[in-house]
Amino acid sequence: MNKYIDAPDTTVPRDTRDLDQPTENLYESVVVVSKRANQIAAQMKEELHAKLEEFASETDNLEEIFENREQIEISKYYESLPKPTLLATEEFLEDKVYFRNPAKDEAEQ
Numbered sequence: 001m002n003k004y005i006d007a008p009d010t011t012v013p014r015d016t017r018d019l020d021q022p023t024e025n026l027y028e029s030v031v032v033v034s035k036r037a038n039q040i041a042a043q044m045k046e047e048l049h050a051k052l053e054e055f056a057s058e059t060d061n062l063e064e065i066f067e068n069r070e071q072i073e074i075s076k077y078y079e080s081l082p083k084p085t086l087l088a089t090e091e092f093l094e095d096k097v098y099f100r101n102p103a104k105d106e107a108e109q
Contacts, residue, residue, distance in 0.1 A: 007082040007090040018093060023101075029092065032099045037088035048078050 019033075020026040055071050091097050 007086040009080075009082050009086075012086070014089070019089075022092065022095065023099075028101065032097060033085070033088045033092050035099075036091060036097050037084040040084040040087050044078065044081070044084065048074070 016026055019029045023029045023032065051074050052071055055068055055074075088097070
C-alpha cells in the first residue's frame, strides 16, 4: 500500500514543457497520464473492495453496520491517499510509464 504515497497530496502546478517532453506533444502526454490514472483508480478500487470484503458480515445487524471501525479506518486511509491523477503524473514525469502510439509507429515505417 505504500506504493501510493510517492506523490503529493494536493494539486501541484506543472510546467507544460516538462509534460510534453516524453511525447513531444502536450495533448498526447495528457492522454497517457489520464489512461494511467484510470488504471491506478481501478487498482485502488479493487484493493479497497477486497479489504472491505474481509469485514463484510452475512447478517445485517444494524449495530454492526454503524460500529464497524475497521471498515471506517480503511476507508479513511484510502480517502487520504493522493489522487490517481497526481500519482499518474508523478510516474509519467519520472519515466515510469510505458506507452506507445501505434499511429506514430506506422508513420515511421
